[in-house]
Amino acid sequence: MLARRSVLAGLIATPLVPRPTWARDPIAADPIKVGVIIPLSGGAGRQGQDVSHAVQSMATLINEAGGVLGRPVEILVKDDESTPAIGVAKANELAAAGVAVVLEGWNSPVTLAMQSVLARAGILDITMISKADAILASASNPLAIRLNSANAQDAAIIAKYLGSLSKKARIVFVTENDAYGNGAQQGIEAEFKKAGLDYTIAQTLKFPFAQTDFRVEITSIRDARPDYVISINANEGAGLPAFLQQYAQANVGAPVICTVGTVSPSVIETAGKAANGLHSADIYFPQTEPFASDPENKRFVAQMQKQFKAEPDKFMALGAASLQIWAKAVATAGSLDRKAVAGAIRGQEIPGTIFGTVRFDASGQMQHRHFVFTVKDGKIVVES
Amino acid sequence: MTHPLARLAFAGVLAVLGFLLPRLLGGSSLVYDTLVAIAIFSAMSYGLDVILSDLGEISLVHTAFFATGAYAAAILTVTYGFSAWTALAGAVLAALALALVLGVITLRTREFAFSLVTYAAAVVCMNVASNWDFLGGSDGIVGIPPLDLSIGGIELTAGRSAEFWPFAYLLLLLTLYVVHRFRRSRLGQAALMVHMNPRLATMCGLDGNRIRLQVFLLSAVISAAAGWLYAFQRAYVGTDLFDTYFLVLMLTGVILAGRRILLGPLLGTALLLSQKSFASLGAYGDKLVLGVVLVGVLCLCPKGLASLWPRRRAAAVTDAPANTNPANTNKARFPSPVWERGQG
Numbered sequence: 269m270l271a272r273r274s275v276l277a278g279l280i281a282t283p284l285v286p287r288p289t290w291a292r293d294p295i296a297a298d299p300i301k302v303g304v305i306i307p308l309s310g311g312a313g314r315q316g317q318d319v320s321h322a323v324q325s326m327a328t329l330i331n332e333a334g335g336v337l338g339r340p341v342e343i344l345v346k347d348d349e350s351t352p353a354i355g356v357a358k359a360n361e362l363a364a365a366g367v368a369v370v371l372e373g374w375n376s377p378v379t380l381a382m383q384s385v386l387a388r389a390g391i392l393d394i395t396m397i398s399k400a401d402a403i404l405a406s407a408s409n410p411l412a413i414r415l416n417s418a419n420a421q422d423a424a425i426i427a428k429y430l431g432s433l434s435k436k437a438r439i440v441f442v443t444e445n446d447a448y449g450n451g452a453q454q455g456i457e458a459e460f461k462k463a464g465l466d467y468t469i470a471q472t473l474k475f476p477f478a479q480t481d482f483r484v485e486i487t488s489i490r491d492a493r494p495d496y497v498i499s500i501n502a503n504e505g506a507g508l509p510a511f512l513q514q515y516a517q518a519n520v521g522a523p524v525i526c527t528v529g530t531v532s533p534s535v536i537e538t539a540g541k542a543a544n545g546l547h548s549a550d551i552y553f554p555q556t557e558p559f560a561s562d563p564e565n566k567r568f569v570a571q572m573q574k575q576f577k578a579e580p581d582k583f584m585a586l587g588a589a590s591l592q593i594w595a596k597a598v599a600t601a602g603s604l605d606r607k608a609v610a611g612a613i614r615g616q617e618i619p620g621t622i623f624g625t626v627r628f629d630a631s632g633q634m635q636h637r638h639f640v641f642t643v644k645d646g647k648i649v650v651e652s
Numbered sequence: 653m654t655h656p657l658a659r660l661a662f663a664g665v666l667a668v669l670g671f672l673l674p675r676l677l678g679g680s681s682l683v684y685d686t687l688v689a690i691a692i693f694s695a696m697s698y699g700l701d702v703i704l705s706d707l708g709e710i711s712l713v714h715t716a717f718f719a720t721g722a723y724a725a726a727i728l729t730v731t732y733g734f735s736a737w738t739a740l741a742g743a744v745l746a747a748l749a750l751a752l753v754l755g756v757i758t759l760r761t762r763e764f765a766f767s768l769v770t771y772a773a774a775v776v777c778m779n780v781a782s783n784w785d786f787l788g789g790s791d792g793i794v795g796i797p798p799l800d801l802s803i804g805g806i807e808l809t810a811g812r813s814a815e816f817w818p819f820a821y822l823l824l825l826l827t828l829y830v831v832h833r834f835r836r837s838r839l840g841q842a843a844l845m846v847h848m849n850p851r852l853a854t855m856c857g858l859d860g861n862r863i864r865l866q867v868f869l870l871s872a873v874i875s876a877a878a879g880w881l882y883a884f885q886r887a888y889v890g891t892d893l894f895d896t897y898f899l900v901l902m903l904t905g906v907i908l909a910g911r912r913i914l915l916g917p918l919l920g921t922a923l924l925l926s927q928k929s930f931a932s933l934g935a936y937g938d939k940l941v942l943g944v945v946l947v948g949v950l951c952l953c954p955k956g957l958a959s960l961w962p963r964r965r966a967a968a969v970t971d972a973p974a975n976t977n978p979a980n981t982n983k984a985r986f987p988s989p990v991w992e993r994g995q996g
Contacts, residue, residue: 309935349935352892357689357929360813364681377890380794384887388798388811406794408887445782447791447890 299342300335300604302327302591303362303370305355305382306396308347311478311505312374314534315583319396320345322584323371325571326591336595337604343591350374350477352381363389368604371590373414375477375502376400376447384408392606396590397583399529400447404631411610413632415586415593417551419448422528423455425549425638427463430496430525436466437495440522442485442511445474449500452527456498470494477503480510486518493522500527509538516542523547528638532581536643543643551623551636552582556650558624564592565622589622596620671821674814684813686929690922691820692882695827696898697905697917699875702831705912706840707867708847709763713754713770714902716777717872719893720747721879723781726793726889736801740880747876748869750777755868759861778894792890799884816885823881824918827874832914834870843867904942908949910956919957 304323307316320343327341335341344365348355355378362370363385369392373379379398386393387409395403395414399422404412430437441456443449453472460467470492473485480503489497497520501508508530515524526548536543552559559565568588572580580588597612598604614632619625627635641650669676677683696718703711721743728739758769781787798811799819810816834840845853846860853860883889901924908920928938953959 313935347935351895351897352888352890353886353895353897356886357685360685361682361929364685377792377892380792380890381886381888381892384794384796388887400791402791402794408795445790450790 299340300337301342301344301362301365301367302594303359303365303367303372303391304343304345304587305348305358305362305370305372305378306345306587307350307374308345310350311503311507312350313347314505315532316347316374318534318578318581318584319374319587321576321578322568322572322580322588323591325575326568326588328575329567329571330591330595336598337602341591341595348372348375348378348382350378352378355379355382356385358382359385359389363391367391368598369394369594369609371396371587371594373398373403376403376451379403380406380447383412387411390606392594392609394590394594396586398448399452401451402447404633411606411614411632413610413613413628413634415590415634417528417636417638418633419451419455421636421638422452422549423459425528425640426456426498426525427459427465429547429549429640430460430467431463431465434495438468438470438493440470440489440492440494440497441472441500442482442489442497443472443474443500444477444502444507446477448502449474452500453498456527475501475507477507479503480506482511482514483518486511486515486520489515489522490518490520495522497522497524498527499524499530502530504530504532504535505538508535509542512539512542512546529582531643531648532583533579533648534581536646536648541646544645546643547640549638549640550582551638552585553639553641553648553650554580554585556639559622562622562624564620564624568622585622589626592621593618593626667825670825671818674817679814681813682929684817686925688813688816688820688885689929690918690925691817691824692878692885693898693901693925694905694918694921695820695823696875696878696882697902697921698827698831699871699873699878700902701906701911701917702834702867702871702874704906706835706843706847707864710767710903711770711868711871712767712899713758713774713777714871714875715894715898716754716774717747717751717875718879718882718898719777719781719889720750720872721876722883722889722893723787723793723879724876725880725883726796727787729797730793730795736799736884739883740877743876743880744873747872751869751872752865755865759864759868774894774899778891781894782891788890790891792888792892794888796883796887796889798887799881810884813885816881820881820885823877827877828914828918830870830874835912835914839863839866839870900942904946908945908957910958913956913958916956916958 304320306319307313308320324343327343330336331340344362344367346358346362348358359370359382370386371394372382373395374397376398379395380400380402383393383403383406392411393409397416399416399419401419403414406412441453443453471488473488475485499508499511501511524546526546528549529551531546531548554565554569569580572578593613594609596618597609600612601608613628615628615630617625617627629635639650641648674683674687699717700711700714703709724743724746725739728734728742729736754773758766758773761769782790798809801808810819842858842863846858846863850860901921904924905917905920908923909916927941932938933941949957
C-alpha cells in the first residue's frame with residue numbers, strides 16, 4: 269500500500285507543466301505487475317512474509333527512482349502454502365493477472381512444479397531461494413535464473429570448514445527428506461571425498477519437512493556418538509528451532525553444523541539459548557563488510573527499517589535483489605520480453621545491487637562469496 | 653422426465669452447457685485454470701467415491717493410484733520418449749498392477765482396519781517414490797512435454813489451461829459415464845449387496861472378496877487416469893502427489909455433496925476449488941472455512957448437502973411396500989437425488 273502511495277505521490281508531484289491530453293501516453297502510467305509466490309502460512313510462513321516485505325521495499329525504492337521503463341512496479345503476492353499443487357494454481361492466477369515476471373521459491377518441490385507452468389505461459393521466472401539442482405537443469409525452463417547459492421556451492425564451504433577443524437571424524441546427517449535435503453547431503457559427501465577427508469558417516473536420519481519432534485532422532489544421534497552433526501533443515505519457522513531446542517535439552521555434546529543459509533535471525537530468536545554454539549555459513553550479513561558500506565545495501569536496509577521496522581536477513585536480501593536485478597535487466601534489454609530479460613541476466617555481470625556487483629553463470633546461477641559464522645550469546649559472529 | 657430419450661437429450665444439453673461453461677463465465681485464464689483443476693480432481697475423487705459409496709470403505713491409498721498415473725505418464729514420456737497414448741495405457745496398467753497387489757493385501761480387512769492398512773500402504777508408496785531414483789527420488793521428474801494425443805492428421809495438443817479444457821472435460825464426462833454404468837451393472841449391484849448385506853450376498857453365491865477386488869481395480873484406474881492428465885498439465889511429478897492435500901480434497905469432495913450421488917464428487921470438488929480460486933480468504937482462512945463446512949455438513953446433514961434437496965421421491969421410495977431386492981433396500985437408505993431418477 270505504501271508503494272502505491274509513493275507512486276501516486278510521485279505522479280502527482282512530477283508534472284509541474286501539464287502535458288496536453290493528446291501527448292499523454294496512457295500505457296506509461298500502467299503499472300508493471302510483478303508476481304511473488306512464497307509461503308505466507310505454515311512452517312515457513314513468517315520467513316515468506318518477511319521476503320514479501322523485502323520485495324515491496326525494493327519496489328518502493330525502484331518506483332521512487334522512476335520505475336521500470338518509466339512505469340511503476342506493482343507487486344502481487346501469493347501464498348503457495350509450501351504445497352506444489354497450490355503453487356501451480358497461484359502461478360496460473362498470476363499468469364492470468366498478466367504479470368511480467370514471477371519471483372518465487374522457498375521449497376524446491378514447489379519451484380519445480382511451478383517453473384514449467386510459468387515457462388509455458390511465457391513468463392520469466394526468477395527463483396529467489398529454492399536450492400535443488402534440478403531447478404537449473406530442467407529442460408522445461410531453459411531460461412531458469414536463481415539467486416540463492418546452489419547446493420554444490422554450499423557443500424564446498426561446509427566441507428572446507430569441517431576440514432579445517434578435523435581431517436578424521438564421525439558425522440551424523442539429520443536431513444530433510446526432499447529434493448533440497450537429499451541434494452545437499454549428496455553434495456557435502458561428494459565434497460568430503462574430493463577434499464580427501466577421512467570421515468565416517470555414522471548415521472543418516474531423514475525426516476519430512478514439517479517435522480518438529482526430533483526426540484527419536486536425537487536418541488539415535490547420541491547412540492552414534494558423532495564428532496559433528498550436520499543439520500539440513502529448511503523449516504526455519506518451526507522445524508530447525510525445535511530441533512535445536514530438543515538437541516540442547518538432550519545435552520548430546522557434538523557440535524551442530526547447519527547447512528548454508530538455513531540459520532536466519534528468526535531461527536536464533538525462536539531457538540533462544542539452544543542456538544548458541546552452532547556453526548553455519550551464509551552469503552549476506554547486512555551489518556558486515558563488504559555489505560555494511562555498500563550504498564545500495566544501505567539504501568535497502570534503511571528502507572526496510574522505514575517501511576517495515578525490520579533488519580533484513582539473507583532471505584529478504586535475496587527477495588529484494590531478485591526484483592532489483594530483474595529491473596536492471598529490463599532496463600538493459602529495453603523491454604519486458606522474457607528471453608531478452610533472461611539474456612541480460614544469464615551469463616552476465618550486473619553492478620549496483622544489494623550484493624554489490626553480481627555475476628551469473630551461463631546456467632542462470634548467481635555466484636556468491638560465503639561467510640562462516642558461529643552463534644554466540646544469541647548473536648551471529650562472522651568468522652571468515 | 654422419465655423417457656430414456658428425454659433423459660438422454662437432457663444429459664446432452666447439460667454436457668454441452670458444461671463444455672461452454674468457461675466461456676459463459678468470461679473465458680479468463682483463471683476460469684479455465686479453475687475448471688481444468690475441478691475436472692481433473694473430480695475425476696480423481698470418483699475413484700475414491702466408488703470405494704466409499706459402493707463398498708462402504710474409506711480408502712486412504714487412492715493418492716497412490718493418482719500418483720501412479722502421473723508417474724507412469726512422466727516416466728514413459730520423459731525417460732523413454734513414448735507418446736501420451738502409450739503413457740495412458742501405461743498409467744492404467746501400472747495402477748491395475750498396484751491395485752491388484754494392494755487389493756489382495758487390504759481387501760480382507762474391514763472398516764477401521766481397512767483404512768489403517770490403506771494408509772500404511774500409501775506411506776510405503778510415498779517412501780518408495782522418495783527414495784527410488786527410477787521414480788526421480790525426492791527431486792521428482794521434470795520436463796514432461798505438453799499433451800499430444802494427435803491421431804493421424806488430427807492435431808490434439810494442449811499446453812495451456814484453455815487448451816487442456818476439452819481433454820479435462822472429456823475425462824470428466826468419461827468418468828461420469830463409467831461410474832454411472834458401473835452402478836447399473838451387475839458388478840455395481842453386487843458390490844452394493846456385499847456392502848449392505850454381506851450374508852445375503854454369500855447366500856446368493858457372490859464372492860465378496862472377488863467383487864471388492866474388482867471394484868478396487870476399477871477405482872484405481874479412474875484415479876490413475878486423472879493422475880495421467882494432471883502430469884501433463886503440471887509438467888512435473890514429485891512425491892507431493894502423495895500428500896494429504898490430495899487425500900483431503902478427495903475425501904471432502906466425496907463427503908460434501910453426499911455419498912452415491914453421481915454428480916456428488918464433482919459438486920464437492922467444484923465448491924472447494926471455486927472458493928479457493930474466486931473467494932479465497934488466505935491459506936488459514938480457507939482451511940478454517942473447509943473445517944467449518946466439514947463439521948457443519950457432518951453434524952447437521954451427515955448424508956451430505958444433497959440430502960437437503962426436496963425429498964418427495966425419497967419419501968415415495970421409503971413409503972413403497974417392502975422390497976426384497978437388496979439394491980432397492982439400499983436405495984431407501986441412500987435416497988437418490990433427482991439426477992439419478994429412474995436408475996436401478
